[in-house]
Amino acid sequence: MNEKLLHPIACAYCLDRNAGTDLTPLNASYGSKSNANRRSAFCGHVFKGGEATYSCKxxxxxxxCVMCYxxxxxxxxxxxxxAVSRFLNSFQKVKMWASSGNGYCDCxxxxxxxxxPACKLHEVRRSEEQDLQITDVPAEITEQVEMRIRSLTRIILRFSTRIICWRDESALPTFLK
Structure with a gap:
């Protein structure tokens, strides 16, 4: 999926055939500061089957609405x-039941x-929230990037819709020949 779908999309957005599957080169191309070292305001941990989840009553x-350990x-x-979701028993005021997994941490x-809403690891401090609102990219470049992203996204969605809705499985659509 990365090679066939995400890599070409990232290359198109970044105007770089050597782009990976993320848009980091787009930041570098337009002088935007990378926020890779900033802690995320969301955890988003994906639970595996049987993993404990915690919900505040x-x-x-x-x-x-649950949190990871x-x-x-x-x-x-x-x-x-x-409440803790994991096993089929009760302990003190903690109710426990089987967790099927595939959910994610709502921290x-x-x-x-x-x-x-957030633990100490994911809380966004006031100064970090303000930093998120400040852009270091000139407005004209931001507009150019936005126009390119909108245009490419429109093309990708139109193409994807045509492929998904194509009914004749025995032949390629004419726009692919």
Missing amino acids: ECACDPT QCFLNSAHKSHRY GDVEAWKEH
Whole structure:
């Protein structure tokens, strides 16, 4: 998938045949500062089957709002009433049940939590939030990049829609011949 789909798209966006599957060269081409060292405001850890998930009964918007172990340990929720999903038994006030996996950690998602949306590892401090709003790329370059991305995205979506909707499996579409 990387070689056949993501690499060509990244190359088109970056105007560089040697681009990887990310858009880092686009940052470098236009003098944008890379934020690779900045901590993310979201955890996004993907759970494996049977892995423990933690949901705060006091702060989660619903029972599907969960944190991974590391985020839970570094959050205010560890001193609240909480549920752990993993095994089929009960222990103290902690209800446990089988986790099927494939969900992700909601740490940092303000829509998932009534209070304390992020742990200490993922909280974005005020100065970092302000940094995110400041661009170091000249406006005319930003406009050029935006126009290129919009144009390429439109072409990619149109092409993808045509391929997905192509009904004749025995022949290539005429636009591919």
